[in-house]
Amino acid sequence: MFLVYDPCDGSRMRILIVEDEQKVAEMVSRGLRAERYAVDVAANGDTGWAMAHTYDYDLVILDLGLPGMDGAELLRRIRGRSSRTPILILTARDATACKVDSFEAGADDYLTKPFAFAELAVRVKALLRRGAADQSSVVRVGDLEINRLTQHVSRAGQRIDLTAKEYALLDYLAAHPGRVLSRTMIVEHVWDQSFEGLTNIVDVYVRHLRSKVDDPFPMKLIRTVRGAGYRITDEGAP
Amino acid sequence: MNTRSIRFRLAAWHAVLLTAVFALLGGLLYATVKRYLDDTLLETQARRARQIAETLLANAPRTGESYVIQEIKALYDPELSDRFIRVTRADGSVLYVSGPPNDQSFDPSRIPPAGAGRASEFTRLERLGEGGSVLIAAYRSGAAQGSPYLVEVGTSAGPVDRLARHILELLALGIPIVVAVAAAGGYLLARRALKPVEEIARKAEIITQHNLGERLPVARTGDELERLSTALNLMITRLDEAFRNSKRFVADASHELRTPLTVIQGELENLAADPQLPAELRDRVGSTLEEVERLGKIVQKLFALSRLDAGEAQQEWVRLDISALVAATSDQMLLLAEDRNIRVTRDTGDPVYVMGDRARLKQVVVNLIDNAVKYTPPGGAVQLIVCRDSTQGIIEVADTGVGIPPEAVPLVFERFFRVDRERSAADGGAGLGLAIVRSICVAHGGRVEVKSVVGKGSRFSVILPLSAV
Numbered sequence: 158m159f160l161v162y163d164p165c166d167g168s169r170m171r172i173l174i175v176e177d178e179q180k181v182a183e184m185v186s187r188g189l190r191a192e193r194y195a196v197d198v199a200a201n202g203d204t205g206w207a208m209a210h211t212y213d214y215d216l217v218i219l220d221l222g223l224p225g226m227d228g229a230e231l232l233r234r235i236r237g238r239s240s241r242t243p244i245l246i247l248t249a250r251d252a253t254a255c256k257v258d259s260f261e262a263g264a265d266d267y268l269t270k271p272f273a274f275a276e277l278a279v280r281v282k283a284l285l286r287r288g289a290a291d292q293s294s295v296v297r298v299g300d301l302e303i304n305r306l307t308q309h310v311s312r313a314g315q316r317i318d319l320t321a322k323e324y325a326l327l328d329y330l331a332a333h334p335g336r337v338l339s340r341t342m343i344v345e346h347v348w349d350q351s352f353e354g355l356t357n358i359v360d361v362y363v364r365h366l367r368s369k370v371d372d373p374f375p376m377k378l379i380r381t382v383r384g385a386g387y388r389i390t391d392e393g394a395p
Numbered sequence: 396m397n398t399r400s401i402r403f404r405l406a407a408w409h410a411v412l413l414t415a416v417f418a419l420l421g422g423l424l425y426a427t428v429k430r431y432l433d434d435t436l437l438e439t440q441a442r443r444a445r446q447i448a449e450t451l452l453a454n455a456p457r458t459g460e461s462y463v464i465q466e467i468k469a470l471y472d473p474e475l476s477d478r479f480i481r482v483t484r485a486d487g488s489v490l491y492v493s494g495p496p497n498d499q500s501f502d503p504s505r506i507p508p509a510g511a512g513r514a515s516e517f518t519r520l521e522r523l524g525e526g527g528s529v530l531i532a533a534y535r536s537g538a539a540q541g542s543p544y545l546v547e548v549g550t551s552a553g554p555v556d557r558l559a560r561h562i563l564e565l566l567a568l569g570i571p572i573v574v575a576v577a578a579a580g581g582y583l584l585a586r587r588a589l590k591p592v593e594e595i596a597r598k599a600e601i602i603t604q605h606n607l608g609e610r611l612p613v614a615r616t617g618d619e620l621e622r623l624s625t626a627l628n629l630m631i632t633r634l635d636e637a638f639r640n641s642k643r644f645v646a647d648a649s650h651e652l653r654t655p656l657t658v659i660q661g662e663l664e665n666l667a668a669d670p671q672l673p674a675e676l677r678d679r680v681g682s683t684l685e686e687v688e689r690l691g692k693i694v695q696k697l698f699a700l701s702r703l704d705a706g707e708a709q710q711e712w713v714r715l716d717i718s719a720l721v722a723a724t725s726d727q728m729l730l731l732a733e734d735r736n737i738r739v740t741r742d743t744g745d746p747v748y749v750m751g752d753r754a755r756l757k758q759v760v761v762n763l764i765d766n767a768v769k770y771t772p773p774g775g776a777v778q779l780i781v782c783r784d785s786t787q788g789i790i791e792v793a794d795t796g797v798g799i800p801p802e803a804v805p806l807v808f809e810r811f812f813r814v815d816r817e818r819s820a821a822d823g824g825a826g827l828g829l830a831i832v833r834s835i836c837v838a839h840g841g842r843v844e845v846k847s848v849v850g851k852g853s854r855f856s857v858i859l860p861l862s863a864v
Contacts, residue, residue, distance in 0.1 A: 178654050184661035249653040252702055253711065271656035271691040274664050322727065337668075341688070348727060351757035354692050354828070355765055361734045383681025384688070385667055 170285050171195045171212070175205035175231065176220040176247065181270075185218065185247075188274045189281065202226030209235050214242055216284055218277075219264075221248040221255070229262065236263035243284040247277075273339040275386070296331045298378055299391030301370065303331050312374060322347065323366045326359075330379065330389040339386035363387055401592075402585035410578035417573065421566035428562060432555045433530065437518050440532035443471065443480075444548040445516075448536040452482065452544045464491045479503050479529055479549035490544065500551035501527040509533050509545060520552065528552040591620045599627070607635035642701050649698040656694065660687050689825070696827040700810065703755075703834040714862045715753050716746040717788050718781040724760040725779055731765070736773040739764075743781040747788040748862040755835045756859075759843075762828040763792040763855050771796035771852070787841070788861050793854040799847040807845060808833040832857070 172194050176182040179200070186196040197212075199205035202223040209217060209231070217235065221228035232244060243265040248255070256267050266280050296303045300313045308324055310317045319327065325347045330338060340356035352358065363379060371377045378389050397403060451463045463482070467473070473480045473493030477500065482490040493503050506521050506529060515535045522528045531549035591614040598611050610631060613624045666672065667680045722743050732739045749756075767777045775795040782789050799807055799814055806812045813826040829843075832855075836843045841859035 178658070180658040181654060181661070184658055184665070188661065188665065249650050269695075270653040271660050271687075271694075273688075274661050322730070337664075339688070341692075349754070349757075351724075351754050351761050352727075353758075354696065355761060358728065358731050358765075361731055364734075365730060382667070383678055384684030385664060385681065 406582035409581040444534035646701040767794035798849040
């Protein structure tokens with residue numbers, strides 16, 4: 158157990174990771190720290206309970222299979238304290254029953270190993286923002302403008318007509334500007350879980366989306382990241 | 396009626412054997428009774444003949460022949476007792492012959508004279524016309540005691556013949572009835588005794604690798620059938636255990652692979668995100684990441700399969716319209732087909748309701764459409780049909796693709812089976828899509844079938860039981 162809590166930096170969000178796999182814990186905490194979160198790690202359920210009990214965390218990332226007090230018990234205890242802290246379950250078990258049980262016990266989100274770090278980051282951000290409702294109705298990436306209320310898309314003042322799926326895809330990319338989104342994340346978000354494994358559908362739709370959003374313009378916004386997925390950004394061409 | 400069934404054959408053999416035994420017994424009985432009666436009758440006649448010869452005729456020289464005749468009439472009263480008595484002299488002339496018997500069963504005057512034999516005692520059966528027959532015992536009185544006479548005493552064979560005929564009739568009528576009753580009884584008994592076999596067979600037919608938890612019925616009768624069903628059940632238990640072990644292995648293995656995969660993927664992503672990484676290295680890291688992601692997907696699918704096989708699918712069943720499901724799903728995939736210049740036609744009419752897990756049934760449709768599009772050359776067509784019969788709903792996905800060689804057809808739903816290894820590997824497939832389709836169908840109490848002609852196309856049919864409501 159190690160604490161990297163800087164008491165002077167009150168603005169940073171504090172996250173507790175309860176995970177017994179040291180390498181997973183390291184990987185996740187390093188990634189989250191890079192995103193400027195304050196991260197504590199507990200390697201077993203009892204330590205996790207002690208820490209969650211003592212400090213006021215903004216988010217708890219919880220592995221279900223833990224030595225000592227197991228994740229499900231810890232989840233019940235944290236919720237038993239009537240804590241409003243969002244809890245994200247991170248587990249190798251992806252049985253539906255397990256998922257349902259966790260949600261019923263008060264979990265806010267559920268992520269199955271293996272996962273793309275980007276996926277975790279996106280979910281963490283969403284959980285921390287919950288309640289703040291800072292979702293602005295207009296999203297801009299460079300000269301691309303997406304109006305979420307009217308679902309109008311325009312670039313450099315020119316109106317672009319998109320199909321419903323193309324819009325959903327663009328909206329998802331633009332909601333996380335600069336971040337690489339894996340094909341799996343895109344499939345599960347824009348389509349649904351039944352399409353899992355059908356990642357080639359993403360490539361086809363991205364190609365169509367590009368033909369409308371990028372092809373007519375010199376600056377390409379939708380970038381392919383080899384092995385990782387896609388991201389949208391207006392930073393200099395890679 | 397199955398003429399090869401054990402109970403039929405048992406009953407048939409039973410009947411044949413009974414018929415043979417009864418026929419033999421009946422024949423013996425008939426012959427014995429007939430002979431006994433004939434013998435008894437003849438014995439009586441012979442005794443009388445001897446009496447007449449020894450007591451009356453021996454004294455004939457002294458008493459005179461007319462006295463003998465009188466005595467015969469008085470003592471034996473032949474007409475009244477339906478007897479035939481004839482006394483013939485040595486020269487062949489008849490001393491006395493009785494008149495027609497009371498019951499008119501024969502005519503004594505028509506009975507031919509006995510031949511001139513040398514035997515002192517003999518018997519014969521004289522058949523007369525009109526069916527009558529007379530059993531006759533003859534006695535030749537010795538010449539030494541005076542003039543030799545031939546005494547013949549007979550009686551109608553009719554009563555004995557009638558009795559014998561009665562016995563024959565009784566046997567002819569009785570044996571078939573007894574045999575029929577015994578055979579029917581044997582059939583019923585055999586059916587009752589073999590009833591557990593029927594139940595065992597019916598149960599055994601529905602046991603597959605997916606319901607190995609079930610057992611054959613065991614009738615606690617202590618007989619061979621109990622032993623058989625117990626032995627079979629033990630075998631199913633061992634099979635069950637073996638299947639369970641292999642499933643547990645797949646589940647455990649895919650579970651254990653998750654954590655290391657998470658670490659590998661995370662570290663590689665981290666590496667790839669490093670802006671200082673040279674482009675060439677970045678490319679290699681990216682390529683590795685792609686493989687890691689593929690590996691992750693295989694692990695996930697294997698785990699999903701083991702969960703389906705463990706029967707977990709039932710938890711989220713709802714009543715749903717597969718017609719609408721196919722329509723909505725294919726809408727979401729249209730671009731995939733268009734992209735390959737493949738025309739998708741849809742024939743989804745009225746709602747067809749089944750009970751099932753929406754996400755999983757959708758996965759069936761997604762996998763089948765994806766498969767059809769993948770293996771159909773540009774310019775081809777994919778046809779989707781949803782229909783129903785009285786008990787089942789049917790989803791058909793037909794393509795004009797490359798088809799499946801006949802020897803591969805039974806294998807396409809097996810895990811990791813690929814018709815064309817190189818090609819599907821390039822598509823990133825692991826050969827698990829159709830295995831998942833089958834597992835989902837089976838978990839829903841249905842099945843999936845395929846018909847295919849190489850070069851013409853394939854037609855996959857998903858058959859699901861209709862919702863009862």
